[in-house]
Amino acid sequence: MEFMPEFRVLRPASVEDAVAARRDDPDACLLAGGTDLVPNIRRGIVAPRTIVDVSEVAEMRDIRERDGEVRIGASVTLAELIEHPIIRQRFSVLVQAASEVAASSHRQVATVGGNLCLDTRCVYYNQSEWWRRSNDYCFKHQGEICHVAPKTVACFAAYSGDLAPAFIVLDGAVEVAGPDGNRVMPLPEMYRDDGRDHLRLGPGEMVVAVRVPAADSWHCGYVKARVRSAIDFPLAGVAAAVKLQAGSLAGLRVALTGTNAMPLLLQGTEDLVGAPLDDDAIDRLVALIPKQIQPMTSTVTPPGYRRRVVANMTRTLLRRLSAEARR
Amino acid sequence: MAKAILTLTLNGRPREDAVSHNVLLIDYLREIAHLTGTKMGCDGGECGACTVLVDDRPRLSCITLAHSVAGKRVETIEGGARDGRLSQLQRAFHERLGSQCGYCTPGMIMAAEGLLRRTPKPSTEEIRQGLSGNICRCTGYTKIIEAVRVAAGDAT
Known part of the structure; x- marks a missing residue:
């Protein structure tokens, strides 16, 4: 038998029961597809006494449309998201981003909520117990140093979800349920730039669904760089949404992943509204990136490469969307 | 130790076993059901050697809890051949x-x-x-x- 710590698994049938189950044990972990949590348990970086399995909670399992807005349950799998007719027809950026997550077998069980709440990752963190022990652990778990930036007191583990930037450029919001009731918040507000604690969710709170407004007049896309295109997490990923009116930009949103401890909505894009979407505008957009991102040595690929690749991917994606919008 | 009865259909046959909550599907298959055709490779969901089918969809058994497949149809490589004939x-x-x-x-x-x-x-x-x-x-x-x-x- 492989080593697994002791825990009990609860299987609530409703969101209410899931929230109640976590009220009894604030450190309880949520489980859906398990593609992030179970490897982390195996590596000893998470050791829950209670696991709350929300993969079968009916309210979190479907995709619904009302007045153009689409609500996607947090326990919808990536394969279901990719195959869903409404998503394929109207939110192709979500299909692009979800199709780039890990490999086909992972996507059969990995969920939308799981990808949005993905733990941050670092080459010094996602390692076996003996590897981390031999390196004196780190801030993110058990240790008192950041090996990536030893002079700082911050943790630079990178957020590596592919769906978050796509949902952010779609102006998505998350439905959150917790012991003090339910709330809806714009997706960027769910994150903070701290690798140790990157989710602004209160004790016992959980993501129940994502809401996306109609995006029919926008052209959106997602591109990603990774070491092995078959399976890896992003070294960096870029999502963009563009709206053109009479050849000029009427709206522009760009979001990045893999560069910080949170997915970033690029600031300053509103200054480009009104300008034609040409190479000059794209240059101005790309110039906004360097000061807002902070890739560190948290992957095997150097930060300088990730800076260059983000700029180049943004340029390529915007040219593609510009051509699409003019067609 | 939290333990519960796990009911599932394994290669077409219904089964019931008392299984701890923390047992992985691969360990259930290899050490409780004694079906050793499913292989442990990377041990972290990265290599696919442990892939089985759960309700017709591929699933990595080394990162799946056995109880996550309760009530479902699980198929392993041993379920492929019929009467000695390969699929x-x-x-x-x-x-x-x-x-x-x-x-x-x-x-x-x-x-x-x-x-x-x-x-x-x-x-x-x-x-x-x-x-x-x-x-x-x-x-x-x-x-x-x-x-x-x-x-x-x-x-x-």
Whole structure:
């Protein structure tokens, strides 16, 4: 038998029961597809006494449309998201981003909520117990140093979800349920730039669904760089949404992943509204990136490469969307 | 130790076992059900060697809790052959030399079986995508893809 710590698994049938189950044990972990949590348990970086399995909670399992807005349950799998007719027809950026997550077998069980709440990752963190022990652990778990930036007191583990930037450029919001009731918040507000604690969710709170407004007049896309295109997490990923009116930009949103401890909505894009979407505008957009991102040595690929690749991917994606919008 | 009865259908037969909450599906299959055809490779959901089918979809048994498949249909490589006859896919892997050292083969065949159930006539690109989470360290991918094409009736 492989080593697994002791825990009990609860299987609530409703969101209410899931929230109640976590009220009894604030450190309880949520489980859906398990593609992030179970490897982390195996590596000893998470050791829950209670696991709350929300993969079968009916309210979190479907995709619904009302007045153009689409609500996607947090326990919808990536394969279901990719195959869903409404998503394929109207939110192709979500299909692009979800199709780039890990490999086909992972996507059969990995969920939308799981990808949005993905733990941050670092080459010094996602390692076996003996590897981390031999390196004196780190801030993110058990240790008192950041090996990536030893002079700082911050943790630079990178957020590596592919769906978050796509949902952010779609102006998505998350439905959150917790012991003090339910709330809806714009997706960027769910994150903070701290690798140790990157989710602004209160004790016992959980993501129940994502809401996306109609995006029919926008052209959106997602591109990603990774070491092995078959399976890896992003070294960096870029999502963009563009709206053109009479050849000029009427709206522009760009979001990045893999560069910080949170997915970033690029600031300053509103200054480009009104300008034609040409190479000059794209240059101005790309110039906004360097000061807002902070890739560190948290992957095997150097930060300088990730800076260059983000700029180049943004340029390529915007040219593609510009051509699409003019067609 | 939290323990519960796990009820499922394994290779077409209903089963019930008392299983601890923290047992992985691969350990249930290999050490409780004694089906050792499913292989442990990377031990972290990265190589695909442990792939089985759960309700017709590929699933990595080394990162799945056994109780997560309660009430579902689980199929392993042992479920392929009937009365001593290999399945079409197994025969294609055998005849087209899709198996070299053989360690990735059970996972490769189960992932391919899942693909063919969703997409009976896959393009080469769809086969590559469907098997992208399965690593062959002998690097025999060309023959593996050919075997899947042959099993799908694309006999070139």
